[in-house]
Structures are given as C-alpha cells and as structure tokens.
Amino acid sequence: MGAVARDVHGHLAAATSTGGMTNKRYARIGDTPLIGAGTWADARCAISCTGHGEYFIRAVAAYDIACLMEYKGLSLEEACRVVVHDKLAPAGGEGGLIAVDAAGNVTLPFNSEGMYRGSRTEGGEALVAIYK
Structure with missing residues (x-):
C-alpha cells in the first residue's frame, strides 16, 4: 500500500505503491501514480490510499x-x-487510506471489510491490523 511519515522537523512525506483491488485487470492503472488521487503530502498532511x-x-x-x-x-x-465514508462509499468506492498530520496524529479509515494497515507513533505505540 503505502507509507506516510513525519520527520523530527515536522516535514511530511507520502509514498504509495500499487496494490489496490484483488483480481484487478491486467495492465490496469489506478489512482496510485496520480498525485492528489492516490497520494498527497504538503505541510498539513500526508496521505496514501x-x-x-x-x-x-x-x-x-x-x-x-x-x-x-x-x-x-x-x-x-x-x-x-x-x-x-461520506464521499467514496456512497459512490461505490471501496478502500481506505493511511494519513498523518503535522502534529503527528495518525488515522487509518476504510470502508471495506478489511485493510492491511499499521502505524507507530512517536511515543512507540504500535498498531497492526487487517479487519475492523
């Protein structure tokens, strides 16, 4: 999927690898390489979808x-x-994202049955999960 990070200076970065749906069509290009759709980072937040x-x-x-x-x-x-939940789900889009903001807050929302995800806070608190 991807990674988001905040360095000691508060700079944010997002890195998104392809993966997405199971059984997708061969040679399909999705949101991953499109800045703004599948990945984004600026001074406010870093997101990987x-x-x-x-x-x-x-x-x-x-x-x-x-x-x-x-x-x-x-x-x-x-x-x-x-x-x-309010934009993608009603349109039929399943999936989720990982995100971090400049304060180090992390969120990992998804509207599908499960999403492989993990995070570690600055204090060392770790989360690894698949299902809700």
Missing part, C-alpha cells in the same frame, strides 16, 4: 482531505472520514 482507484481518481481523494482541512478547518480524522 488503496482500494478501487477509479473512485479515488474521480474524488481526487487524497488532495480533497488536505482541502477539507484547509478550507473547512476539519481535523485530519474528520476530513478522512468525510472522504472515505
């Missing part, structure tokens, strides 16, 4: 999270919830 890429592309999902934080003042967790 996985799932039904066509829906993430239409929603410009990763960038939309940053915009919701900037324009509506939403927290990282709330902006991610809006995109994953």
